[in-house]
Amino acid sequence: MKKFSWRKAALVAAVVPMMALSACSSQGGKPADSANAAGGGQAVSTPRIKVALITHAPSGDTFWDIVRKGAEEAAAKDNVDLQYLNDPDAGRQSQLVQQAIDQKVDGIAVTLATPDALKDVLKKAEDAGIPVVSLNAGEDVSAKLGAFTHFGSNETLAGAAVGTQLAAQGFKHPVCVIQAQGHVGLEARCAGVKQKVPGTEILYVNGQDMTSVQSTATAKLQATKDADVIIGLGAPITITLLKSVTDASSSAKVASFDLNAELAQDIVDGKVLFTVDQQPWLQGYMSIDAIWQNKRGGFKIGGGQPVLTGPAIVDKSNAQDVLKFAQQGLR
């Protein structure tokens, strides 16, 4: 068996460089000039503080990557030692908060997707005198759980914004695609759409498997001939839905929530009607910056009210401007 593997290793060692030499792509790929994009600005001279950003994000999700980038840039500028932690499991997320308290951090930024699970541990943070900021999810419970401010976009409002846009453009029968069954925020988005366009139908797909997203959405469009618009709740999902529309030869238009570079390009090209951006970069940036400002001068942004980072509509009229930022991973 061993001999067999050596032979293969040798084969690979010989073949790969040979192929590689003659196989450079004439276009695309990593930009040769890899300009350092990690914020070159000057940092403040206040004492270094330690802040934990604890989210309910599943690992490997593009949306949360943008939140993290915003937080990292604020941390670099505010001389903050940032610790990014995430766990989609509510119980384990609260344990992460506990760990941050144990480490005596100077501030905690946390998402409140599951307020009940975090209630007790946030009380402990309050008792320990650690300032807490909430972001993304939990707008209505933020103050009650002891956070001094909240940065996020109200999901129902965002959904309603999409619904209003669709209603104005005369759409009657949207299909709203939820990629994680039972996710409160995503359900709220579709509920918001349905509020404005009563004919809205919900379709559940498995967001962990794009081929399954595509085929299930195709099935839905084939079965629902009168569907006039299909809505993805995340940029990668929406891009996949475009393929489903083609596969099903459906006349449905496509709308979206959230953003990435490819989706921005699709809006510029007119393939996607519009998207609602909750500006995740801002959520990350503002959370860390707000804790710094609180340390710096006792400031409380929002004066106890949640600070909305969205919904911001990106459509053909402004997509071109947004695109260049999306390509940098900011939008």
Add this chain to the structure above:
Amino acid sequence: MASTTTLPPAPASAPGPRGDERMGRRSPFQKLLGRPEVGALVGAVVLFIFFSFVSSTFLQPNAFATVLYGSSTIGIMAVGVSLLMIGGEFDLSAGVAVISSALTASMFSWYFSMNVWVGVALALVVSLGIGFVNGYILVKTKLPSFIVTLATFLMLTGLNLALTRAIGGSVSSPSIANMDGFASARAVFASDLNVGGVDIKIPILYWVILVLIASWILLRTKVGNWIFASGGDANAARAVGVPVTKTKIGLFMAVGFCGWFLGMHNLFAFDAVQSGEGVGNEFLYIIAAVIGGCLLTGGYGSAVGGAIGAFIFGMANKGIVYAQWNPDWFKFFLGLMLLLATIVNLIVKRRAELK
């Protein structure tokens, strides 16, 4: 290995599908009942008739092509996973290994600005390598496959995330759609074939081919006997000269190959891959194999069964959408089918043992 032709039927508990003279005296109907996939076949027929009645869309050619496509992305993996389960092991890393393969191909070509076919070739090496490592550790340490592949699953999940971020600066791989070789690779791995006005996705074709090859290996070759024997009773098999070590490592590599294939389809169908995908899909492959009559204890099952299992999964998954039902019930439905299929398999197997 001249003795393989006289190999005893793999362990008493699991008569092989051929080579057992007791099977010869039965009527064709009894023969059919002895097949591992019979439970699944009955289930598939019932489900097919059921959905044809409740949904008018289900039987339309385009809709059915969609059902088949949904089945094929599970089914391609179920081929490898079924063989592996007949060989007595299973692989929890199969779901993320698909994404690892896609990420390898895309990140490598992107980072070094290579023709994407170089990345595709490297991904094949990596996929086979993952299978080899799984199998090698398993046979060397004699640890159960649950532990070994769980470890690989976790490591691959971590590597997918960490390396993608470290190399590309984002958790999603950069789009390689404008690179050299992309168009031809897409034609091979992710194109549509127009058959009589119906767009058939190419993975369906590959799925069928893989099932045929796997069935041929299982039923008509020496290696097939080795697989049944290794899964039935590894020690007994070793005693009669079956290269159990080689067989098991080979089976893990076969799963790797299927993973590479599906990974390439994912990559070229969507030109970018999110590094967090794939988690949980390993169970769908195992479910397909089990519904199709493969026993968790090994030594019994068929490649066709795995395919029927995947088809049942695809029909249920898409059928609920065509029937315009509340999808809240899908997982319940799937669990029920899994239970029923396994019970039918159990009954059939006990009957077979009694006779």
